Amino acid sequence: MQFSLKVVDKTLVATLEGELDLHKSPEFKEEITMLFNQHPEIRYLIMDVERMTFIDSSGLGVILGRFKELQTRGGKLYFVNANPRIRRILQLSGFERISSFKKSTDEVLSQVRGAK
């Protein structure tokens, strides 16, 4: 698993590539938490999962945990480019109730910019 993290205004964009499981989850968690702490202005978390090939409950748990950190600031979680498989596991774990599925990062960025 490789991931890149980028802060754009009030949004943290996480781009994932490969498999997110128990092995990589702690590092992923720490780096996101660190950025949240460095950037108190962050309100939105975008998970670009187009090139994520595998996720299980350990990976999902880390995403949920980051969303909870963001929730204390009134934040929102978005998944972009989720293929039907990833959508299914996200639905099974209740993410459709707490996040939005979007087609592209740009779509979310312009939306949250409009919302201010």
Place this chain on the structure above:
Amino acid sequence: MTDKNWVKIEFASDTKNVAFARTALALFASQLDWTLDEIEDIKVAVSEAVSNSVIHGYELQEGVIKLEASYEEDILTISIEDFGKGITDIAQAKETGYSSIPEERMGLGFTFMHEYMDEVVVLSEIQKGTKVTMNKKVQAQEGS
């Protein structure tokens, strides 16, 4: 003649071996006629069971995990066994959303195993270990 085969693998309880286990198992399972989605389902189930052994059974300390898989005709059987701390209350452990580490984990491992496999049987004894056995039948596919 019935078509059958089996494998047994032992490996160290290490977070790195979660990916090894699900990939090795997917390779073995591919000898049967699954759809790509079904192979992915099997990978999730194996990943959950092995992760549980690593994180709960051995609490990230050293240990041995045994993975056995076999099929006969169109039924695949997988078992994952550890010799770790065991489960006190199996019914509670299987509840959707129950985790003994709720701050970090979602309590969805057993839920995913049940969702993605046909049958899941858990045997566990305190301080002796846990064995999860799952099976899944190949669905008849059109044109085959």
